[in-house]
Amino acid sequence: MTTTLTLYPLSNYSFAVKEQQLEEDPSVVARLQRLENDYEQYGMRRTVEGIMLVHEHGHPHVLLLQVGQAFFKLPGDYLKPHESDEEGLKARMHLRLGPEPSTAEGVADNDMNGDGAESGGPHEWEVSDVIGHFWRPNFESFMYPYKPAHITKPKEIKTWQLIQLPESRVLTVPKNQKIVALPLFELYDNAVRYGPQLASLPALLSRVNFVYAS
Template structure:
């Protein structure tokens, strides 16, 4: 059974700016080291990311966060042990692209609001894909390898149904780019194996183009 999602024009989503958000880890090596440390305490890490789609020139575009000149990713992050996928993703979408809380310190530190204020404005839809990290290494698979009994991380992609219009508030050290699906398709050299697989995963989705 296919999923139906409504796409609105890119022009319906103006961007605003907010305080920068620094990455917790300065490098891939540091991130994997922290993953290993957290795994010893909490077990397998669960990561959630949101897929926001718009249309431009009659074609679906996915909204990606760009960090630096060549690093693109979907908005999201890892969950706390007690969080559900849906509520955790809502909180992280609000953290990444919602306005700064009033009186928030401009120290660049990312903090997920415990009360979830503003998070419920995000509409989380179907799961589109999952990727598994079998070891403390950078590569992830779109399936759980049969010989791996204790994967170290699972990343889940959810569709986000955007409202008809919304202001997306972007950290000063990042920007949002809208990439057409044909740019991502079969382009692992530039965008990596996960993002380049997104057009194929979205092939089961029925897009409704709203004006």
């Protein structure tokens, strides 16, 4: 079934700054160790990430968070055991890109039009279709876009869901990160720079019907 998603111009969106959000784990080794500890207590981890798309010159661009010089990621995080994918993703999107609770100010120098509406609570994020799953079979870094046949107890499943952005919005970015809009042609077949998951995003989006709003 074809999914239809309306894309608005990148210039419709403004960007504010909030306090930095540090990574929960200082290294990959520490992250995998925590995953193993959590698995023993809660079972398979469920992670959700949101895919936000805009257009520039009639071409889809995906909004990614950039950490440091060369690490790019989609906004999201792992869920608590009782959370649903949709409600959990809304909460994570609000945590990553919503305003700080005590302020609705601080629009950054990269505000592109200065008139975006301030985003409210988690309920204001419109979650659309699931477009992909990635499975972590062991306590290792690599994830697969399928569950290997010999794996009966995967350690993590990551779900990608589309986010229907409103016509305009202020996205509030932690000051130790940046938000970048990458064209799909930059991601396509570019696993060397962006990793195999993000490089697969253009192919996964090929079933989506984009409507380019002005």
